[in-house]
Amino acid sequence: MIKLAVVGLGKMGLxxxxxxxxxxxxxxxxxxxxxxxxxxxxxxYTGVRTFTDLDEMLSEVKLDAIVIATPxxxxxxxxxxxxxQGLHVFCEKPFCLDQAEGQMLVELAxxxxxxxxxxxxxxxxxxxxxxxxxxxxxxxxxxxxxLAEAYGPVVLKPKGGTWRSKRSAGGGCLYDYAAHPxxxxxxxxxxxxxxxxxxxxxxxxxxxDDEVFSTIYFPQGTxxxxxxxxxxxxxxxxxxxxxxxxxxxxIYVDRQEVQVYLRNQPAMPPGYQEGWNVxxxxxLTEPVWYYLRGEEYSAQVHEFVSRIARRxxxxxxxxxxxxxxxxxxxxxxxxxxxxxxxTHESPEDLQAKDRQRPWPWRLRRQFALAGGR
Amino acid sequence: MDRLLFGDNQFFGVNHMSEEKARTQALRxxxxxxxxxxxxxxxxEGISTFMCTTHDRIEQVCDHVRARTSQYEDLQFFPSxxxxxxxxxxxxxxxxxxxxxxxxxxxxxxxxxLRGGRSLATKDIEGLTTLLIDAEMKMFKxxxxxxxxxxxxxxxxxxxxxxxxxxxxFADHVRSSYQAEPAFITMNMPRLLVALDEVGIENPIVxxxxxxxxxxxxxxxxxxxxxMRRHEFRAVAMSVFASGAIPPREALEWVCxxxxxxxxxxxxxxxxxxxxxRDLVDELWTQRAAAGAGAA
Numbered sequence: 001m002i003k004l005a006v007v008g009l010g011k012m013g014l015x016x017x018x019x020x021x022x023x024x025x026x027x028x029x030x031x032x033x034x035x036x037x038x039x040x041x042x043x044x045y046t047g048v049r050t051f052t053d054l055d056e057m058l059s060e061v062k063l064d065a066i067v068i069a070t071p072x073x074x075x076x077x078x079x080x081x082x083x084x085q086g087l088h089v090f091c092e093k094p095f096c097l098d099q100a101e102g103q104m105l106v107e108l109a110x111x112x113x114x115x116x117x118x119x120x121x122x123x124x125x126x127x128x129x130x131x132x133x134x135x136x137x138x139x140x141x142x143x144x145x146x147l148a149e150a151y152g153p154v155v156l157k158p159k160g161g162t163w164r165s166k167r168s169a170g171g172g173c174l175y176d177y178a179a180h181p182x183x184x185x186x187x188x189x190x191x192x193x194x195x196x197x198x199x200x201x202x203x204x205x206x207x208x209d210d211e212v213f214s215t216i217y218f219p220q221g222t223x224x225x226x227x228x229x230x231x232x233x234x235x236x237x238x239x240x241x242x243x244x245x246x247x248x249x250x251i252y253v254d255r256q257e258v259q260v261y262l263r264n265q266p267a268m269p270p271g272y273q274e275g276w277n278v279x280x281x282x283x284l285t286e287p288v289w290y291y292l293r294g295e296e297y298s299a300q301v302h303e304f305v306s307r308i309a310r311r312x313x314x315x316x317x318x319x320x321x322x323x324x325x326x327x328x329x330x331x332x333x334x335x336x337x338x339x340x341x342x343t344h345e346s347p348e349d350l351q352a353k354d355r356q357r358p359w360p361w362r363l364r365r366q367f368a369l370a371g372g373r
Numbered sequence: 374m375d376r377l378l379f380g381d382n383q384f385f386g387v388n389h390m391s392e393e394k395a396r397t398q399a400l401r402x403x404x405x406x407x408x409x410x411x412x413x414x415x416x417x418e419g420i421s422t423f424m425c426t427t428h429d430r431i432e433q434v435c436d437h438v439r440a441r442t443s444q445y446e447d448l449q450f451f452p453s454x455x456x457x458x459x460x461x462x463x464x465x466x467x468x469x470x471x472x473x474x475x476x477x478x479x480x481x482x483x484x485x486x487l488r489g490g491r492s493l494a495t496k497d498i499e500g501l502t503t504l505l506i507d508a509e510m511k512m513f514k515x516x517x518x519x520x521x522x523x524x525x526x527x528x529x530x531x532x533x534x535x536x537x538x539x540x541x542x543f544a545d546h547v548r549s550s551y552q553a554e555p556a557f558i559t560m561n562m563p564r565l566l567v568a569l570d571e572v573g574i575e576n577p578i579v580x581x582x583x584x585x586x587x588x589x590x591x592x593x594x595x596x597x598x599x600x601m602r603r604h605e606f607r608a609v610a611m612s613v614f615a616s617g618a619i620p621p622r623e624a625l626e627w628v629c630x631x632x633x634x635x636x637x638x639x640x641x642x643x644x645x646x647x648x649x650x651r652d653l654v655d656e657l658w659t660q661r662a663a664a665g666a667g668a669a
Contacts, residue, residue, distance in 0.1 A: 018530050281390060282586065
């Protein structure tokens with residue numbers, strides 16, 4: 001039996017609590033949250049031990065593993081405390097807002113032989129897994145370009161008082177939504193070599209972004225366009241989808257289905273034919289032990305528990321993988337802060353700008369203009 | 374309960390197989406008139422139970438029916454609450470407590486408890502739950518709602534958390550305030566039956582995925598077959614076509630041969646499809662009766 005605790009009882013934490021508790025090999029012994037109210041209800045009706053302080057829980061309860069589903073800016077401190085106690089850690093995404101800290105945690109966990117996992121659940125969606133194996137097998141040849149999209153109806157008016165509405169706390173469309181299609185990109189194509197043209201727009205939020213657009217470059221010459229909004233009322237729920245163009249075909253994929261167009265080629269993937277192919281979630285999804293909100297959530301929980309049993313330090317979505325996605329998020333953030341790289345400015349704009357600059361610059365500019373370039 | 378219940382997923386862009394199909398459906402049913410036309414078709418084909426989520430748009434269907442009671446004498450609603458995405462999206466924005474507060478009709482009780490920062494007494498939890506139920510039931514006022522379902526996301530969350538007493542609170546309130554049978558939708562049927570039994574809900578109505586390929590029958594196909602034979606409960610099958618993965622006749626042949634099945638909920642967007650499903654089930658149910666598979 002794995003003795004496990006959950007920290008942070010928001011939307012993800014509550015559903016993790018339910019899913020981990022339903023696992024046959026898990027003994028859910030404690031929960032920790034800052035809200036006394038939620039804790040009291042759980043204590044009263046489910047009998048679980050409750051804590052408002054993580055350190056107190058760590059010192060009082062004998063644990064093997066922990067689930068951290070607190071606001072993102074709290075992850076690194078809590079993950080460190082848990083690893084130092086020798087616990088296996090499942091952490092919600094995004095892993096760490098500070099990359100250097102994230103890297104140290106990867107090393108700490110690996111040096112202690114601890115199993116880690118981050119909740120990028122798309123890597124457990126049957127359709128996205130199918131695409132992973134198609135791409136790894138070279139089904140569509142060399143991948144030229146990818147359009148990675150995610151849209152959903154989270155922020156539809158100017159309000160919101162939780163951490164998710166503050167970038168500094170790890171909230172916003174970039175961390176909450178764009179992280180998902182970006183994680184699929186890093187799963188499929190690895191660490192990006194560069195990003196450009198990144199835009200983080202506000203629609204309704206005051207302290208964070210509601211839209212994310214970016215161009216992402218991968219080492220083998222593959223490029224991707226990221227287009228994400230969590231302020232799209234036309235969507236019933238979050239939808240993540242990728243369109244992938246290769247030299248030998250094209251793939252469209254979302255949570256429900258994979259549509260593949262293949263050119264005639266010597267190495268057809270088994271079960272696929274030239275032209276159009278469709279695979280649905282009903283055939284791509286493995287049954288789960290306990291279902292709450294999509295098989296992928298149960299599957300990732302099961303994977304974490306099985307990896308602990310196998311003591312498998314590196315695996316799908318380990319801290320090592322998530323740190324790659326974290327780095328890509330940081331690159332987009334940095335790129336967006338620079339604004340456009342090629343700009344158009346009218347002569348009046350240039351003059352106004354020059355007036356604010358020191359005189360040697362002005363002289364140089366006038367000289368250049370007089371020279372007629 | 375009728376043998377066939379008419380569901381509403383098709384009206385709200387829910388399709389477990391394809392987002393493209395879901396959007397096509399959402400476009401088609403943009404106008405509530407198109408939804409009502411399909412319900413009318415089902416009604417004309419003798420299907421008079423509409424099992425529907427408490428989606429905002431259902432309110433318009435309710436208004437339409439309320440204004441024409443003589444036209445819909447036999448029509449009854451099986452509300453299933455809450456419309457889960459409404460809560461899920463609200464939770465992302467406001468957190469779990471904020472989401473609950475947003476859907477409460479009156480703020481007093483809950484806010485007072487939160488401000489106090491202390492636990493609520495049992496009666497307060499019951500009060501809170503019943504307020505939420507009443508808010509969802511408001512749109513059905515004056516209509517026949519003999520069965521009221523709790524949606525699977527809520528059922529399965531409570532089940533996983535081990536908060537089984539909540540099922541009891543729901544059941545008691547639905548019985549006492551609406552003179553209706555409490556019912557439960559789940560993706561984990563065998564496990565739920567044990568929990569309902571534990572809190573003393575006898576012979577419960579439980580709606581769950583039941584299909585030949587075992588799609589979303591969590592806990593395993595065998596556990597479902599076993600539970601259907603051994604547990605005393607009123608079974609309602611859903612997802613019998615596994616979102617279109619199984620051809621209709623093959624799907625229904627298998628489902629209609631299962632023991633102790635009382636009803637099947639299905640969705641369709643055209644009168645022709647409604648009729649062919651009804652005809653198939655009529656035919657297969659006759660065979661079932663002859664074979665002695667049915668409970669009643």
